[in-house]
Structures are given as structure tokens and as C-alpha cells.
Amino acid sequence: MGLCMILRAKYVIPNSRTIIENGAVAIQGSQIVDVGFYPTVRNSGSPPIRDFGETVLMPGLVNAHTHLDLTSSADSIQRTPKFIDWIFQIVGKRNPSTIEPSIREGVQQSLAGGATTVGDIDGTGESVQILRNTPIRKMVFFEALGFSGERAAMGLARLATYLGAPPVPDSLLTPALSPHAPYSTSADIYRQCVTSDLSVCTHIAETEEELEFLSSGTGAFLDYLEAFGISTAEWHPPQITPIQYMETLGILRKDSLLVHCNYLTDADVELLVQSGASVVFCPRSHHYFYHTDHPVVRLVEKGINVTIGTDSLASNWSLSLLDELKFLARTQLCIHPETLFDMVTYNGAKGLCLAQVGRLEKEWQADIIAIQIPNDGRPPIEQVLDSSSENLLTVVGGKVCYTSNH
Ligand SMILES: [Zn+2]
Structure with a gap:
């Protein structure tokens, strides 16, 4: 040729x-x-x-974390400092008629913003087929969730069906798994996810409410689960940090992507260093929820593989990774431009375990x-x-x- x-x-x-x-x-x-x-x-x-x-x-830039299926729901979401109020707005926003146009529009906006690769969360199981015919490189994370009772059993059953016949990879598509988050996903589902060879990504240490829920079982996430009629009767809070909890479930692996990591103790950072897992920092989503002081500089100094994501358009102003990079450069003045460049290119490819990319x-x-x-x-x-x-x-x-x- x-x-x-x-x-x-x-x-x-x-x-x-x-x-x-x-x-x-x-x-x-x-x-x-x-x-x-x-x-x-x-x-x-x-x-x-x-x-x-x-x-x-x-x-090309690597957007290590997004939810393209939410692209067209973005207009109907109100910005709020309360994460739980935001979740209430999001639940039920993915309807079958908007998923395909959402994803196609999301791919176009991603490509226009300089991304050649996305790590996309498949919230319904439908994204993977829609994305297969798009020209962007992608790791598609099948989302598994279900906190307790029937919902957890259904989540496990869906996961077992997926793992029984996972999507066939192609030159631009790699299948992977995303147990959603500790307040929505049972320990059994997390454990089941790490039994497969697929890469795993999870939302972790995102809010102070999540820390409270894991340490004492109280707070806004308890209210949230009760509001949805989800039982917490069997829930025994592990009384440890989200990162420590992930360690006990086997999630801290070299091929794992830990999304957000907004609230970390020094011991958490040490666990991350030892595990070789990658962290996805979503700078504008972090700002959208009025979080401050992300530990990104500490993570970089410790040699952790830090990657960048836009998260969805439901908590960001655009899906452009070039915009994300500019925001990062404006707000993280202590990080060298060369390091920022790595974070949006090679580190992202490494986090998604893509060879010869970045x-x-x-x-x-x-x-x-x-x-x-x-x-x-x-x-x-x-x-x-x-x-x-x-x-x-x-x-x-x-x-x-x-x-x-x-
Ligand atoms: Zn997310």
C-alpha cells in the first residue's frame, strides 16, 4: 500500500x-x-x-471519561451544588428515542474538540452498537449497578448476560466494565466485575456525602436510596474511605480507571500509588459541582497516571477536550504545560490500556x-x-x- x-x-x-x-x-x-x-x-x-x-x-486527545448518551439531555439539567439534587434530575433522562442522536451528536462534538479517543460509559447497554459504527476510537464501559435486593440481583443478572457474550472488539472499539459507584452498586457486582479480563472504571470519592455514607451509612445518599425505595437494611457501612473500600473489593488494579477522586486521604494516595491504577480528573465537572482543591497536583507528584475527562454534558459546558485542557491550564498553574499535554494524550491512552496510541x-x-x-x-x-x-x-x-x- x-x-x-x-x-x-x-x-x-x-x-x-x-x-x-x-x-x-x-x-x-x-x-x-x-x-x-x-x-x-x-x-x-x-x-x-x-x-x-x-x-x-x-x-489526538484522549477523553478518558464521558457519558455520550446524556448529550441531548443536557439542556434540561439545572446546575446545583447538591450532587443528590443533580442525580434526581438525571434519573430517567435517557430515553430510547434520545440515546442514538445523543451519542452521534456527542461523537461529533468530541471529534470537533480534538478528541480521537473516548472512554464512554454505556448506561443502557445500547451505546456499544451505536458507537461501533462511529469513526472515533473508544473504550465502551458497560455500566453495572444495583445497590440491594431485587435491583442488585437484576444488576448481577444483566452483568452475567453481558459477560457471557461480551461485544466483539474491533480496530476502534474495546469493551470494558463500569460498576457505577459505591452508593449505587453492591459489593457483589463490584467483585463480579473484577473476575473478568475487561478493564474496569468506577466513579469514586466524588463527594463528601459518599465518604459519610461509607463511613457511617448516614446522610444524603441514605435519603436518596430511601426516596427510590431501595432497601439499606442489609447495608453495613464498611467504615473506611471509598478508596480503601475499592481495595477490599479488588478494584485497585493496574488496568482500573478511578473517576473523580476528589476527596482523598494521604493513605488513599499511597494505595493508589501501589496499585498502579489510573485516575481520571474531570476539571470542569469538578468546578460545575463547586468542588475546590482537587488533589491532582499531589497525584501527579506521586507519579500516578492522571488522565482527563469531560464527564457528560449534563455537568459540563462542552465535550471539547481542548476546552478542558485550556481550563486545566488556567486553573492548575503549578502543573507544567508538558505534564498537562501528557495528561490529555499519552496518559489517557495508557489509562485505557490502548497500545500505540497517544x-x-x-x-x-x-x-x-x-x-x-x-x-x-x-x-x-x-x-x-x-x-x-x-x-x-x-x-x-x-x-x-x-x-x-x-
Ligand atoms: Zn461520570
Whole structure:
């Protein structure tokens, strides 16, 4: 097969430590076959050349946590500092007629915002088939939940059916599991999830109310379960932190993604370090719920693999990971631009256990974006983080999936 395409730009950033001026990336099929100085790459054949001029070519962004099936429900949700009030608004919002348009719209918005990969929560079991025919790379997490009694039994049965015939992976789709959260999901469901070989993701240590519920069984989550007629009679609070609880259930593994981790003790952080699990920080969702002081700097300093997610449009202002990155850069001034770059590219791919994704290297997947920058002489990564930067092109597995009209 001949070369399909050469992309050229003023800067190519194959990874956070390398800047190539007057660079190019050559693509063949779904893979990158050459990255380097444009005159050298050009010598490798005579395919069509797309010159992006004064821009940056870099790895596509990885949105490690989202719920695309909620995209079209977003308008009807009121912002509130009370997480429980938000959950009450969300319950029942996914109806069969909105799931498919929601997911398709969510994919389009993700690609436009520079994401080439998403970690998507499948809240109904229907997302996986809809996503299979979309051009974005995805890990699709089948959501398992059910706190007690009949609901927990139904959750386990649904999970067993799924595990009996899990979706077949393809070149862009990897199936995975998401036990929802400790206040909605029984210990048995959590344990069942880790018996499979699939990656696992869970919402954890998100609110102070969750900490209270696990330590004493009281508070807003007790009210929530009672309001839905869900029995807590058999519930014995483990009297430990959410992260410690996950440790006892076997969830802290190298291939696990722990979403949020807003409230952590030092001992929790040590458990995360030892486990090798990845954390997904959702900066704007964190802000949406009026949380402050996420321990992200501590996690980065400890060498934990920190990835970034938008969460759903029901708790965010856009699904653009480029917007998320800019917000992160504005609000986390202690984190180096290179580290932020890693968090939205390679770390995300590592968190989702995707090989050869997240950097521009020979034989790696051709997941590439072209970012318009202000061209003000600052280091190129800082210019990518600038509020005026804009995504012009999204390529997934060698295919152009989005081109800006500008
Ligand atoms: Zn979520």
C-alpha cells in the first residue's frame, strides 16, 4: 500500500518532550509511517501533501471519561451544588428515542474538540452498537449497578448476560466494565466485575456525602436510596474511605480507571500509588459541582497516571477536550504545560490500556490533530494551551473525521 497522506505544519509535537520545527507526519492505512523534519519525510514518496501552515500537529486527545448518551439531555439539567439534587434530575433522562442522536451528536462534538479517543460509559447497554459504527476510537464501559435486593440481583443478572457474550472488539472499539459507584452498586457486582479480563472504571470519592455514607451509612445518599425505595437494611457501612473500600473489593488494579477522586486521604494516595491504577480528573465537572482543591497536583507528584475527562454534558459546558485542557491550564498553574499535554494524550491512552496510541511515532496509530495557535513566539505547547487555540483537523486511524470550516 502506498502512502495515503503527508501532513505538514510549522510544528510537530510527537510527544511532550519533542518539538519538530517544519515537521511532517506520513500516514499509511491506519498507521503513522514517518514523523520528522518535513524535507526528510517528503522524500519517502509522493502522496498528497496537506500543509497546515502556521499550526501544530500533535497526538489526538484522549477523553478518558464521558457519558455520550446524556448529550441531548443536557439542556434540561439545572446546575446545583447538591450532587443528590443533580442525580434526581438525571434519573430517567435517557430515553430510547434520545440515546442514538445523543451519542452521534456527542461523537461529533468530541471529534470537533480534538478528541480521537473516548472512554464512554454505556448506561443502557445500547451505546456499544451505536458507537461501533462511529469513526472515533473508544473504550465502551458497560455500566453495572444495583445497590440491594431485587435491583442488585437484576444488576448481577444483566452483568452475567453481558459477560457471557461480551461485544466483539474491533480496530476502534474495546469493551470494558463500569460498576457505577459505591452508593449505587453492591459489593457483589463490584467483585463480579473484577473476575473478568475487561478493564474496569468506577466513579469514586466524588463527594463528601459518599465518604459519610461509607463511613457511617448516614446522610444524603441514605435519603436518596430511601426516596427510590431501595432497601439499606442489609447495608453495613464498611467504615473506611471509598478508596480503601475499592481495595477490599479488588478494584485497585493496574488496568482500573478511578473517576473523580476528589476527596482523598494521604493513605488513599499511597494505595493508589501501589496499585498502579489510573485516575481520571474531570476539571470542569469538578468546578460545575463547586468542588475546590482537587488533589491532582499531589497525584501527579506521586507519579500516578492522571488522565482527563469531560464527564457528560449534563455537568459540563462542552465535550471539547481542548476546552478542558485550556481550563486545566488556567486553573492548575503549578502543573507544567508538558505534564498537562501528557495528561490529555499519552496518559489517557495508557489509562485505557490502548497500545500505540497517544504519541506520534512510527507504527503507532495515526490519531492526529492540527491546532491553530496564536504564533506569538512562546513555546508551542504553551500556545496550544492559549485560550485562542482552535482545532482544525481530527484524524482517527488514518481517516479524516473532522475539518474545521474556518
Ligand atoms: Zn461520570
